[in-house]
Amino acid sequence: PARRIWRALAAIPPVNRDYVLLRSDRRGAPPLVADHLLAQSAGPNSTTDALDWYGPWKLLDALIACAFVDQGCRAALGGTAQQRFMGGWSDGVPVAAALVGDEPNALFPPRADPTGTPAGGNG
Numbered sequence: 001p002a003r004r005i006w007r008a009l010a011a012i013p014p015v016n017r018d019y020v021l022l023r024s025d026r027r028g029a030p031p032l033v034a035d036h037l038l039a040q041s042a043g044p045n046s047t048t049d050a051l052d053w054y055g056p057w058k059l060l061d062a063l064i065a066c067a068f069v070d071q072g073c074r075a076a077l078g079g080t081a082q083q084r085f086m087g088g089w090s091d092g093v094p095v096a097a098a099l100v101g102d103e104p105n106a107l108f109p110p111r112a113d114p115t116g117t118p119a120g121g122n123g
Contacts, residue, residue: 003104018077018100021107022055025096028089032096050087050095059083 002019009017022034032051062076062083075082079100086095101107 006104014102016077018079018083019102019104019107020059020083021099021101022051022086023096023099025086027093027095028091032086054086054095055098 006019022038024034025032030049032049034051034055038051038055059076062072065072066076074080077083084097084100086097088094099107
């Protein structure tokens with residue numbers, strides 16, 4: 001699905017879009033898990049962690065500020081240190097940084113299945 005969405009955004013200049021991959025980091029407690037439940041608002045029992053705060057929330061806020069008032073662009077785009085930063089553990093060790101590429105294949109090269117057909121060919 002991500003490749004299909006990326007292709008649909010082809011009209012947006014490459015300088016104005018990045019492919020971002022958040023990574024799990026289980027160094028501390030609680031572990032930071034980058035899965036499909038990331039940043040889900042589930043009501044009063046939901047929890048917010050560094051991946052929520054520095055991932056989708058930071059990136060969305062920075063993208064909005066960049067688009068509307070030309071601020072926060074270094075945190076929103078370009079693979080900068082500000083964009084990749086995901087916070088730090090209590091002992092000062094940085095949380096696993098986000099990976100940023102210019103397109104999905106930069107982070108996830110297409111794989112071939114056992115029959116030799118490239119995976120992800122349909123998106």
